[in-house]
Amino acid sequence: MLKILLICIIPLLTLGYLINNQLIAKESDYTPEPSDHFSNGRFHNSQHYSAHSFRKVVEIWWRFFTEKKRDAQPSQELPISAVTPETLAQLSDDKIHIIKLGHSSLLLKVKTEYWLIDPVFSERASPFRFFGPxxxxxxxITLEQLPTISRVLISHNHYDHLDKKTIQFLAKSTHEFFVPLGVxxxxxxxGIARKNIVPFDWWQQAETAKGSVTFTPTQHFSGRGLGDSNSTLWGSWVIEVGKQRIFFSSDSGYFEGFKQIGERYGPFDITFIETGAYDKDWPSIHMTPEQSVQAHIDVQGKLMVPIHNSTFDLAFHAWYEPLERVISAAESQAVELIAPRFGEVIEIGNIKTPSRWW
Incomplete structure (x- = not known):
């Protein structure tokens, strides 16, 4: 009975909150720059898949409220390697260093510059302070401890990738924000100055003082409220610094686009591939761990690092299952893979095999 009451009451409370906090999309005069995959006010994937019916959406919500999960969250405190200003000061200025901060958030030291990808520092991946993952x-590392960030790269506008509080804090000193069209x-x-924002369409490239950055396709969707579905673009990032190449997949279902990215920009020294939040009810927009390994192979990656796991409960699988399955899949495909703990420094060209921390 309690679950039934929650199912009835929570959507009503949520609707009221959305209205009061302007999370229901309103008509806007804003129109993204022209794009061949934008029509009728919405962006579209290059590979069509059928969207869920209203009945299916209700069934999925019913699962979230009624299905019993197993090991959805860690039972013990996770081991984290603290990152301090002193830690960062010891990193060399002639190489690329990467640190997983959680979920899909990465801190990069690109020679002498610091970059962030999909930084989420908030307690919840949600528009609510009291509800959500x-x-x-x-x-x-805390926001206050971060060095000056030269560049922030955003893959799409979902709450576990685009965090308003984090962006507003970074706006005080960050020079550039690279974002998908519409974001x-x-x-x-x-409150971010327009001159500091660079919008990207798929396959669009920008040169920086340290190298080039290209926004590449994924098979996913966007939206932060009711009525704004697919009104902004989504995608992945290719970073080239000298002869070194990095691929950041962000969120995606498995699709032919990975092979196209590999043909255009591979091979990659290191890939950060989405591995988590998959489920039988949304196979087109999130990959299974086995598909994640295949995506790494498709883009011609050398070393794979699984991301999008071990920070938020966003699906029905055990929190550690993505890591277990992706390691098994990588071994079967003879793919080199590391799963460093959050805070460990990854130095391209000097990879240390991390311990099993989960």
Missing amino acids: KRFHPTP EADLESW
């Missing part, structure tokens, strides 16, 4: 662990409107509404 809560972190399993703290970030290895610039969100950042501007949060």
